[in-house]
Amino acid sequence: MSRFIPNAPPDDRPQQIQDELEYGKLTNKKYLYVSKHAAGEPLPEPIEDEPPYYIYIATYVNYLILIIIGHIRDAFGKVFKPQDYQDLIEQNGYAPWYDGFENFYVRRLKLRIDDCFARPIHGAPGRYIKLFERRALGKGEYEFTGQSMECLNLSSYNYLGFAQSSGVCTDSALDVIDKYGTSACSPRSYVGTTDLHLETEQVIADFVGKEAAIIVSQGYGTNASLFSSLADSKCLVISDELNHASIRFGVRLSGAVVKVFKHNDMDALEFLLRQQISQGQPKTHRPWKKIIIAVEGLYSMEGNMCNLPKLIELKEKYKCYLFVDEAHSIGALGPNGRGICDYFQVSPSKIDLLMGTFTKSFGATGGYIAGSKPIIEKLRLTYITNNYSESVPPPVLAQIISSLRIIEGKLNPGEGKERLERIAFNSRYLRLGLKRLGFIVYGADDSPVIPVLLFFPAKMPVVSRVLYSMKIAVVIVGYPATPLTTSRVRLCVSSALTKEDLDYVLEKFSYVGDLAFLKYSSGIAGGSKVPGQPPRWSIKDVLEVNVEDCKKPQLP
Known part of the structure; x- marks a missing residue:
């Protein structure tokens, strides 16, 4: 607080x-x-x-010491300060919101370094970022001093620096506000589709080398709702173990069977493919309706890339579908900024579905799915986000279009x-x-x-x-x-x-x-x-x- x-x-x-x-x-x-x-x-x-091994051993010992001290403090606290522990037990017959370890981890480990997280900012997240100065008062509470500090920014996803408070992109967004307002005030499938949405989708499809694309207003929601439109309990999704939480959540929501392979281990992936194809569905052993391999182009916590050439080889060999999440690679990789396909110089036609977000390299919000026209037309009807979520606001669309045209050289060449x-x-x-x-x-x-x-x-x-x-x-x-x-x-x-x-x-x-x-x-x-x-x-x-x-x- x-x-x-x-x-x-x-x-x-x-x-x-x-x-x-x-x-x-x-x-x-x-x-x-x-x-x-x-x-x-x-x-x-x-x-x-x-x-060296002693670093790993010492790390475990450090956590062990913190956990032991935390439990000792809890034991004494329950005796001498019972009022501070009322939230840890059932109240009025209701179950606690969090289990014991979740509550313990937050109080005894995270709160000790809580000032290092979620520092409030103001202004544009550019080369420098402005952080509000604050004083810790204890128990996760802070008091703001009214001052701020400018720091070199190595913490934002603003990879190409388009999230500026002035410039071509900003001017485009302001012009669109005068013409369209600040929001479409409706889901896409009702009355939330404007000519700007259609233009943005075509610009995205052309940029990534696909026939068609569909855009939505939330990056996380792009994946979280997607797999329900593509798979069911008779389908198999094979997922890299380090895939983003949005992919994992979306696969679970779809009800599809999911198998996980070791990160970027193509031998393990091929072994899993052969095994699952030969065994088929659980209980019935009938062939899978479809098999989808889901990976990321650039993994945001590890900083490494998928082995795209080998993934395409396995996809074609075993007749699977390939889904690539380009949230962190689109705009940031490749000689033309077109993502992981551009970086490896492979045709986007060899990938069935390309997903990406606008929140990073393009300095906007939302996400997209790009693929063949039949797939995208089906998603316009069955995609939960398209039917129930707010459409992308017009000024955001202007930001997306202008940043893409700058990357392509159609605006401000060079x-x-x-x-x-x-x-x-x-x-x-x-x-x-x-x-x-x-x-x-x-x-x-x-x-x-x-x-x-x-x-x-x-x-x-x-x-x-x-x-x-x-x-x-x-x-x-x-x-x-x-x-x-x-x-x-x-x-x-x-x-x-x-x-x-x-x-x-x-x-x-x-x-x-x-x-x-x-x-x-x-x-x-x-x-x-x-x-x-x-x-x-x-x-x-x-x-x-x-x-x-x-x-x-x-x-x-």
Whole structure:
């Protein structure tokens, strides 16, 4: 809970300065790169660095100590402060809302570092982000000071920097408000479809290389409602174990049988396909009505990509349908920003359904499903979100259309290409720099999502608070969003950041890494100067060679 939230402090600085704080200027043409995978080449296995075993053991011991202390405090609290524990037991005959461990985890673990989560912001989430300053009062309550702090933004999904408060996209949205208002005030299948909706769907379909597309107003809801329109209890969905919660929820809602394979393990997927095809449906052993393989293009917590060429090979071999969630890859990957197909240089026609969201690279809201015309026409009738959810507001549609046209070069020629090449360079530059400093970093070379492993629960607040004091905004993630032993700080890179911004981030991360003993790398990643020795480059050495080294086809 929070006490009174003040209005955003006024910003009287000239518009030019505000624009540069939202989107930094390119300072050198050398700081550009084209993200592209060589056609026909297999996806290289990412180098999975692991810390010494004692790090894992110490992490478990840390959690054990926290849990023991929490239970001791609860035991004494129930005796000496029983009024504080009334919510933990049944009241007036009603069952408690949360079970014991859920309640315990929030009170004794999460609330200890609650100031590191959900920091309120104001203004555009651009190159810099403005965070309200607040004081912790205890028990999850805060008091706002009325001031705010500008921090370098490595926490937003604004990959291409289109979520600006001024510019072509903003002007387009404002113009549409004058003509259409702020909302269609109806689901699409009633009176919520305007000519803008039809235009946006055609623009999206052309952009991703499909016959047709359907757009909805919520990214999570795009997946959560989709599978009910595609599958039933006689269908099988084979899902990657790290698929987003929206996919998992949507599959459960459909009633389809679901089988899970180890993340990105194509041998395990093929074994599962052969097994399920030979066995058929449970009890009856009749053939499955349809088999759908569901994966993500870019995994938002791990920062790696699906092995699309191999997935297409298996899909064609076993006559399955392939669904790819491109929420984080559309706009952020590929020489033309067209997502995972563009990155691997494969035809989108080989994928049956492409899903994506507008909340990330396009600076808008909502999501889309793209596929063949018969599938999309069926979804217009059976898709729950299309029939019961509010349609996408007109100004949001204008944002989507204008950002897509900039990427395609139809608006402000050259701007879209520069944005794509800037995010590709920024992603590789920051990733290689962190590896060479000695951090364990997950993910693919060209991924704009860069997870840096922390492991210890106590190091999550250290990293968050120290970087915040240095005016760098990051997101820390721990259990249950990640496995217990692999808590991390997840950096989301944007084209709005300059190379000089990233140098500052690397310098401060190096300091925090030394301060909190976070440089666990074994030396197999990052390009060690001395063979067999941990990389542990100095920040000076990293900055000297990182620009050229990060452009190599495969990062060390």
